[in-house]
Amino acid sequence: MTSRMTSLQDRSRQAVWHPCTQMARLDAVPPLPIAHGEGPWLFDTDGNRYFDANSSWWVNLFGHSDKPLHDAIKAQLDTLPHVMLAGCTHEPAVRLAERLSARTGGALGHVFFGSDGASAVEIALKQSFHSWKNRGHADKREFVCLKNSYHGETLGALSVTDVQVFRDAYDPLLLRSHIVASPDGRLGNEAEALAAMRALLAERYASIACVIVEPLVQGAAGMVMYSPGYLKGLRELTREFGVHLIADEIAVGCGRTGSFFAWEQSQADWPDFLLLSKGITGGTMALSLVLTTDDVFAAFWSEDVTRGFLHSHSYTGNPLACAAANAVLDRFDAGQLDANRAQAERLTRAFAPLSSRVSHLRQRGMILAFDVPEAPPRFAEAFHLKAREHELLIRPIGSTVYLMPPYLIDDATAAFLAGAVTATLNDVLA
Numbered sequence: 007m008t009s010r011m012t013s014l015q016d017r018s019r020q021a022v023w024h025p026c027t028q029m030a031r032l033d034a035v036p037p038l039p040i041a042h043g044e045g046p047w048l049f050d051t052d053g054n055r056y057f058d059a060n061s062s063w064w065v066n067l068f069g070h071s072d073k074p075l076h077d078a079i080k081a082q083l084d085t086l087p088h089v090m091l092a093g094c095t096h097e098p099a100v101r102l103a104e105r106l107s108a109r110t111g112g113a114l115g116h117v118f119f120g121s122d123g124a125s126a127v128e129i130a131l132k133q134s135f136h137s138w139k140n141r142g143h144a145d146k147r148e149f150v151c152l153k154n155s156y157h158g159e160t161l162g163a164l165s166v167t168d169v170q171v172f173r174d175a176y177d178p179l180l181l182r183s184h185i186v187a188s189p190d191g192r193l194g195n196e197a198e199a200l201a202a203m204r205a206l207l208a209e210r211y212a213s214i215a216c217v218i219v220e221p222l223v224q225g226a227a228g229m230v231m232y233s234p235g236y237l238k239g240l241r242e243l244t245r246e247f248g249v250h251l252i253a254d255e256i257a258v259g260c261g262r263t264g265s266f267f268a269w270e271q272s273q274a275d276w277p278d279f280l281l282l283s284k285g286i287t288g289g290t291m292a293l294s295l296v297l298t299t300d301d302v303f304a305a306f307w308s309e310d311v312t313r314g315f316l317h318s319h320s321y322t323g324n325p326l327a328c329a330a331a332n333a334v335l336d337r338f339d340a341g342q343l344d345a346n347r348a349q350a351e352r353l354t355r356a357f358a359p360l361s362s363r364v365s366h367l368r369q370r371g372m373i374l375a376f377d378v379p380e381a382p383p384r385f386a387e388a389f390h391l392k393a394r395e396h397e398l399l400i401r402p403i404g405s406t407v408y409l410m411p412p413y414l415i416d417d418a419t420a421a422f423l424a425g426a427v428t429a430t431l432n433d434v435l436a
């Protein structure tokens with residue numbers, strides 16, 4: 007009896023254009039028709055369950071149907087679901103901005119609201135350029151990103167993204183950015199990467215507005231991890247040459263790497279911009295935030311309207327999303343980072359036995375990844391399909407398998423995950 011399941015799949019094929027999907031592969035890889043979620047588990051319309059090992063594209067922090075989160079949204083729904091943030095303000099947005107600012111010790115005390123990660127990237131790029139322009143440096147209009155970086159897929163964000171499959175088709179449309187060698191802990195090349203950045207900034211700083219970076223982990227590149235020392239070096243270089251630094255914490259923020267902001271581990275001065283999205287609402291509402299400094303903010307302060315930052319989105323500062331984000335911050339105020347440390351150790355222990363079979367088993371907090379040597383063609387697709395048979399929802403990137411699970415890892419869960427990943431690997435490589 008698979009009628010309900012197949013009928014939803016058929017209707018979806020007809021009417022829904024799925025993201026990040028070659029629709030012609032939908033017959034080979036039919037979308038799972040998900041009926042509901044509970045904790046780390048997703049249930050399909052036939053009642054089969056799957057562990058959401060990638061937190062539904064890295065957004066879900068506390069599992070599905072989290073009661074405190076849902077209660078916060080429901081309470082806000084009955085009070086004020088939405089009001090525009092130009093000409094009006096409201097408690098959930100103000101409180102969220104204050105709390106995030108406090109988490110940077112006030113260094114990033116001005117918060118602009120966006121709708122999703124890509125819009126946060128657009129906002130930061132525009133603010134960086136416009137603030138230089140307002141200060142009489144209109145020539146500082148070039149952007150710098152790292153090799154294999156991912157910052158989203160709208161045209162501006164794609165201009166600072168270096169993932170070929172997403173970028174190449176649109177290359178003629180994109181802004182010309184500088185793409186600089188990136189650090190990779192597997193290669194131990196942090197010093198060379200900083201030297202390459204120094205060479206570029208020394209030559210072009212007068213034309214460069216900002217450098218954008220994914221702190222500690224380049225996610226879409228295949229969970230490429232590198233040392234916090236690189237960030238400290240990058241902060242020093244961008245200060246030396248008078249260039250803004252944007253920390254894109256859309257994926258790595260909210261406790262994912264062991265600290266609330268991944269940046270904290272660098273022990274460097276704060277960046278000029280810090281971006282949050284994905285986990286900030288725990289996988290419930292679309293929201294992003296751009297945090298910036300007094301200095302950037304001051305560049306827009308004028309009686310002249312056109313020197314202001316006139317950017318907006320219809321749902322800017324949506325109260326429901328802000329209420330969800332405030333409920334997420336409540337969890338961190340109540341010790342979530344300590345819980346994460348214990349959970350990360352459980353993952354380390356459970357996956358240790360795999361290290362002899364795979365290469366570069368690596369981990370940064372609640373992100374664990376490894377590479378599969380000599381992976382067969384279409385490995386990611388095959389692994390994803392086989393994993394479903396082991397109650398696991400997971401989407402490798404190329405030949406890199408990674409877990410970025412909800413913060414709900416007890417000993418049994420860690421053992422289940424290691425067992426399911428190992429069994430899937432055995433199936434796929436058999």
Ligand SMILES: *Cc1c(COP(=O)(O)O)cnc(C)c1O
Binds near residue numbers: 123125
């Ligand atoms: C996901 C992601 C984005 C884009 O966010 P969307 O909400 O998908 O637009 C930008 N930067 C990083 C590092 C991301 O992981």
